[in-house]
Amino acid sequence: MYELYSTKEKIYMLICGLIITLGIIYTTHIYFQARAINNEWHQTFTSPKEFWSSVPKWEWTPIFTEKEVKH
Numbered sequence: 001m002y003e004l005y006s007t008k009e010k011i012y013m014l015i016c017g018l019i020i021t022l023g024i025i026y027t028t029h030i031y032f033q034a035r036a037i038n039n040e041w042h043q044t045f046t047s048p049k050e051f052w053s054s055v056p057k058w059e060w061t062p063i064f065t066e067k068e069v070k071h
Contacts, residue, residue: 005013
């Protein structure tokens with residue numbers, strides 16, 4: 001019987017189909033991952049003022065003393 005596509009063309013279309021399917025799966029995975037991260041962000045969000053008030057204050061500590069700097 002007459003075949004519309006050769007074996008090489010069928011394999012090529014199979015490979016292309018698998019690549020497209022993997023791309024769709026990966027895009028869906030990234031979408032749902034970003035959605036979960038955004039939901040977590042909205043649940044734990046505080047205002048910047050509240051956030052920075054919870055961060056401990058710190059100061060630079062000198063590495064060299066006055067004696068070491070003078071030659």
